[in-house]
Amino acid sequence: MTTIKFSQEEALVTKSWMTGWFEKITAILFGNNRPVTALTTVNTCNNEWETEVCLLEAEIQSLYNQTALQLIPMAGVYQQHLIDTLLQASTVYAPEEAESVFSEEVQIIEDIKGHVSGIQHNTKKIQEATTKASDISDIQSKAVIYHHTMKPYLTTLRFHIDQLKRIIYK
Numbered sequence: 001m002t003t004i005k006f007s008q009e010e011a012l013v014t015k016s017w018m019t020g021w022f023e024k025i026t027a028i029l030f031g032n033n034r035p036v037t038a039l040t041t042v043n044t045c046n047n048e049w050e051t052e053v054c055l056l057e058a059e060i061q062s063l064y065n066q067t068a069l070q071l072i073p074m075a076g077v078y079q080q081h082l083i084d085t086l087l088q089a090s091t092v093y094a095p096e097e098a099e100s101v102f103s104e105e106v107q108i109i110e111d112i113k114g115h116v117s118g119i120q121h122n123t124k125k126i127q128e129a130t131t132k133a134s135d136i137s138d139i140q141s142k143a144v145i146y147h148h149t150m151k152p153y154l155t156t157l158r159f160h161i162d163q164l165k166r167i168i169y170k
Contacts, residue, residue, distance in 0.1 A: 049143040056146045056154070060126060063157060067119060071164055078168050079112045111167055118160035122153045129153070 082105045089098045099106075129149040136142045 047139070049139045052143040053139065053146055056150055059154060060130070060150070063154070063161065064123075067123075067161060071161060071168070072116060072119070074168050075112050075116060075164055079109055082109050108167060112164065115160045115164040115167070119157060119164070122157040122160065125153045126150055126157070 086098075086102055086105060086109075089102055092098075093101060129145075133142050133145045133149070136145065
């Protein structure tokens with residue numbers, strides 16, 4: 001078993017680091033894109049292949065809006081609350097006692113970190129696939145590439161988003 005020890009100096013460094021970290025990760029993950037509604041994007045599509053591409057783009061945009069504007073900031077606030085609780089507990093309880101009492105909170109902090117990393121990784125892969133597919137002019141080829149390259153990442157991205165929601169909203 002590991003021992004949890006926090007000092008006041010570590011608390012200040014951790015708090016300022018976490019605040020900056022969530023601001024940076026949101027900017028890195030999603031850039032400075034403005035939200036676009038899915039309905040507008042889908043209404044401009046003309047044929048079946050174009051509709052498939054538009055639906056995937058709309059889903060990506062929707063996940064961006066949900067994740068960047070709501071979920072990751074909420075996860076950061078919740079994780080910071082858990083860290084503050086652990087820091088306060090370390091001043092009240094003995095290290096061994098604090099570890100046993102707050103082991104669930106430590107696990108939740110690790111889970112949040114893992115799911116945010118999963119969101120970051122899959123978002124980066126989706127951005128890379130979108131960049132490659134944007135050069136293709138044939139809409140059928142583009143739809144096939146979107147389907148084969150982005151769908152797996154979208155599925156994994158949705159999983160991480162759902163798990164993060166489950167943790168936050170429980």
